[in-house]
Amino acid sequence: MAVDWNAVAHAESAVFIGAGSPPLAVAYYRTATGPLKNGRNSLVAHHAGVTLVQSLGDSGLAGGATLKIVRGITAAGDAATRFDVDIGVMKAGALGRIGLTVHNALAPEFGTTGSPIRLERRIRGGASLSVTDTLKVAADWEFTKAATPRGAWRDAALGIEDALTPKAWLRTGVHWNTARLRRSASAEQAGGTTGAGAAPVVSIGASYALRGSLLADAQASAGSANGDRGWGIGLRFVF
DSSP states (O other): OOEEEEEEETTTTEEEEEEEEEEEEEEEEEESSSSSBTTBOOOEEEEEEEEEEEEESSSSSSEEEEEEEEEEEEETTTTEEEEEEEEEEEEEESSEEEEEEESTTTEEOOOOSSEEEEOOOEEEEEEEEESSOOOOOEEEEEESSSETTTTEEEEEEEEEEEEEEEEEEEEEEEEEEOOOOOOOHHHHHOOOOOSOSSOEEEEEEEEEEEEEEEEEEEEEEOOTSOOOOEEEEEEEOOO
């Protein structure tokens, strides 16, 4: 079971609540994205879903899907309900893990006033390497490019995690935008570029076992003003 809240720059935020066992989980999360208009984000989306996971024998390969209902509300007040699905696959071995996810696979659209707002399909891959029993190194990257208030965005990240004690874990990393920038006519004349650029952001986070299987999580990110600087807190109950 997990409860998590995150706030990032550009007035965006996310809330997550979930509970599950190895084969089945249920979750709700809310995202507020896009530039503010009349004090409201371009799109506030409420996602409620059921996740099913299936391992394939003793191969270390597992696949899963989250079937979800999404209620989207735009800044203009338009509201609609759509069906969507997230898909993931992971291979685990003695040295580490590798995986692939497809988020917002059906790319639902919301809003009828003006141009509709789409939850863009996001495809992401990642891998982690167990350097020692406690130290892990990980990297992940997006294969798709999304339109954001900061310009075109395709994320890549590197990070490490180590267990300082049996009850405390520390992690740090960096992520940046790999999307190629577009030049506007004025920027061409000035010899500059538009968009978020690489916008690197460095993050640090920690987890601590408060009591038994109850863990507290916290993270903070800082760096480029065009990146998703922010902070987050969470509680997990592991069973």
